[in-house]
Amino acid sequence: MSKAFHWLLPHPLLTLLLAVVWTLLQNDVSAGMIVFGVILGVIIPFGTSIWWPDRPSGFRIGKMISYSFLVIWDIFVANVQVAWIVLTRPNDKLRPAWIEVPLDLRQPEAISVLAGTITLTPGTVSADLSDEGHSLLVHALDADDPDAVRDEIKDRYERRLKEIFV
């Protein structure tokens, strides 16, 4: 039974996400639209599952939601800080820096979420990965202490992502 379930729904969360996005796109919460969304949510992951062999097995959605709120709050705070830098700091006083963040995360999905988070919070942009994927290259707009920025990324985001993707 569970094998058949896994065969039909390789991605239960992706199914749910596709159904919700379909209902939002229609802008009409009716039974027919929800059923059609669920049908799409079954067909699309089923049809594309062979291109995604090493999908993450564990994903804690509750922790992901609290992580999202943390990131939204950080975006808000960092936006104000960067707006202040843009408006007041002259170009020659700016200290842009490359920061190398050694990664403990191994799953590509987790690294993508980390890189996206770093880019979305203003003041830092994730630029590149090392060739074997053991460290992430981050560019900071204004960092007087690059090591502190690196430690904050590791402690604030990566530690939480390690608990989300198990």
Added chain:
Amino acid sequence: MTLEIVAVYAISACLLIGTFFTVVGAIGLLRFNDSMTRLHAPTKVSTMGIGALLLASMIHSYVFGEGSLHDLLIMAFLFVTAPISANFIAKVNIHRRSCQMPKPPKADTTWATLNVPEADRDIEETGKA
């Protein structure tokens, strides 16, 4: 104070916040002098600026017309796709050596963008074919 007056104030506040961050993003794009620091301005516009404008649109549609959840989808898609374009621009900057170059990583041999096949190494390092 009726609901509509509160909504009007909330919409105006959201519009002002969104406009402010959009203008700051444009100023940043113009006044920074390095291609990598310039990249930081648009990431700010696409998160707070557009986010606040969409919030204003959402409040307006719920209070004065038919409610619409499309704005939530716009925000979600924007948050997912904005880092990808920023990442591509950063990679182009590294390829073209148009910024100060990063130090090689401690863990591995080189950065993935600089890891080109042997035959293309001259093109990569000089920028000429």
